[in-house]
Amino acid sequence: MGRVDRVAESLRREISVIIQSEVDDPGLSGVTVTRVSITRDLKSARIYCVFPEGENTAKYLLGRLKRASRFIRSVLASRIELKFVPSLAFFEDEEQSPCSRIDQIFERVEKEHAEFQRTKMEGKAMDKETVRKIIEVFQNKDDFLITAHVNPEGDSVGSQIALSLMLEKMGKNVVVVQQDPVPDNLRFLRGSGSVMREVPDGFNASVVVMLDCPVKERVGKVMREFSGEELIVNIDHHVSNEYFGDINWVESGMSSAGEMIYCIAAEMGWDIPEDMAEALYTAILTDTGMFNYENTSKATHEAAGDLISRGADPVSIHKKIYESKSPGEVRLLGRVLSTLELFADGRISCISMTRRMCRDEEIDVPSTDEFINFPRSVKGVEISVFFKEDSSFEGRVNVSFRSTGGYDVNSLAAKFGGGGHPKAAGCVIEGTLEKARDLVISAAADILEKNGS
Numbered sequence: 141m142g143r144v145d146r147v148a149e150s151l152r153r154e155i156s157v158i159i160q161s162e163v164d165d166p167g168l169s170g171v172t173v174t175r176v177s178i179t180r181d182l183k184s185a186r187i188y189c190v191f192p193e194g195e196n197t198a199k200y201l202l203g204r205l206k207r208a209s210r211f212i213r214s215v216l217a218s219r220i221e222l223k224f225v226p227s228l229a230f231f232e233d234e235e236q237s238p239c240s241r242i243d244q245i246f247e248r249v250e251k252e253h254a255e256f257q258r259t260k261m262e263g264k265a266m267d268k269e270t271v272r273k274i275i276e277v278f279q280n281k282d283d284f285l286i287t288a289h290v291n292p293e294g295d296s297v298g299s300q301i302a303l304s305l306m307l308e309k310m311g312k313n314v315v316v317v318q319q320d321p322v323p324d325n326l327r328f329l330r331g332s333g334s335v336m337r338e339v340p341d342g343f344n345a346s347v348v349v350m351l352d353c354p355v356k357e358r359v360g361k362v363m364r365e366f367s368g369e370e371l372i373v374n375i376d377h378h379v380s381n382e383y384f385g386d387i388n389w390v391e392s393g394m395s396s397a398g399e400m401i402y403c404i405a406a407e408m409g410w411d412i413p414e415d416m417a418e419a420l421y422t423a424i425l426t427d428t429g430m431f432n433y434e435n436t437s438k439a440t441h442e443a444a445g446d447l448i449s450r451g452a453d454p455v456s457i458h459k460k461i462y463e464s465k466s467p468g469e470v471r472l473l474g475r476v477l478s479t480l481e482l483f484a485d486g487r488i489s490c491i492s493m494t495r496r497m498c499r500d501e502e503i504d505v506p507s508t509d510e511f512i513n514f515p516r517s518v519k520g521v522e523i524s525v526f527f528k529e530d531s532s533f534e535g536r537v538n539v540s541f542r543s544t545g546g547y548d549v550n551s552l553a554a555k556f557g558g559g560g561h562p563k564a565a566g567c568v569i570e571g572t573l574e575k576a577r578d579l580v581i582s583a584a585a586d587i588l589e590k591n592g593s
């Protein structure tokens with residue numbers, strides 16, 4: 141594709157999204173932009189559209205588009221990388237007879253709808269400019285250190301592996317390093333064997349890619365391995381992200397870091413192989429609580445569907461992650477669930493796990509992602525909390541929060557130096573489990589009280 145064609149295609153995409161979701165004119169929402177032709181000097185563009193059948197005639201809708209064109213240009217100015225936004229003239233696409241190329245139109249409408257969904261969730265379209273910058277870094281640099289947050293789970297492990305598989309195929313030198321080991325139930329992922337605990341001697345990264353980390357410190361000890369000279373690429377979906385990188389791509393409308401890596405691959409037109417599809421599907425599956433949490437969008441399902449068509453097997457992945465427990469792990473779940481307590485007239489629930497319980501069941505690194513779903517599922521509960529004595533550091537308690545009502549647990553976690561998402565967040569508290577529980581439960585009760593009942 142030449143430059144003129146590329147500009148035309150990106151104009152077509154952006155204008156579609158603007159017409160469907162941003163112009164304040166519901167009559168225009170069924171309009172599809174089929175093609176754009178632009179003069180060589182990029183000064184003026186002809187926008188061809190097809191119109192929905194209905195009471196409004198094409199002529200009438202062309203008039204509405206003309207009226208909206210000033211607004212559309214003003215939005216384009218911030219979205220496209222051109223010195224001048226071309227003038228826009230709208231036409232009915234008469235080459236598109238209703239039956240010809242209909243599949244193509246449907247496909248586009250579908251894609252644009254996915255984009256629109258995301259726009260709705262996030263309040264803006266995906267930040268494509270930053271994605272393109274990241275792709276340039278991937279193409280132009282050679283030595284990559286990929287890392288993610290401590291206490292790894294499906295999203296951090298899956299997104300790290302997927303990105304490393306892609307960069308390796310591009311011929312890059314890649315190491316994946318995280319502070320803690322890969323949990324047992326994720327070791328089936330091809331590529332998990334190459335996840336390291338420290339950077340190998342002699343490896344000098346020119347780029348550090350940090351995945352799924354709202355703050356830089358979330359990578360833990362891996363921080364010590366940075367020389368300070370690297371370009372830091374921050375890819376994350378936590379609303380609490382602190383934009384600590386040299387390049388920051390933060391999309392709180394995305395379900396997972398895995399979905400973001402999927403979007404990068406899609407933007408590159410990368411032919412996702414089976415092992416990468418498996419890792420990305422795992423990331424999305426686990427971070428959406430099996431497509432149950434509110435971060436699940438139509439686009440999330442579409443990404444998952446595409447990954448299945450590329451070889452990710454949903455049944456076997458589910459079985460490996462969620463149905464490969466040892467008897468000790470099931471007993472551990474039982475012990476933890478028996479600690480269930482309710483506060484604030486049943487609106488707050490909590491469970492607790494001690495190091496002792498893990499030791500008794502002979503489990504070194506417990507996989508506890510699902511545990512919080514049980515206190516969360518109690519009728520009438522609006523905030524649920526899971527207290528875990530850290531398995532590697534004595535005197536440290538990991539706390540997870542879930543909100544099923546209208547309360548923002550991201551700000552609750554932030555009171556204790558943590559963060560996350562409005563509906564799912566976490567923090568770390570130094571001290572005993574009892575102390576952590578007292579502090580957190582009274583802060584949670586305060587929030588319920590302040591916001592009325």
Ligand SMILES: [Mn+2]
Pocket residue numbers: 295296352377395396397427
């Ligand atoms: Mn995540």
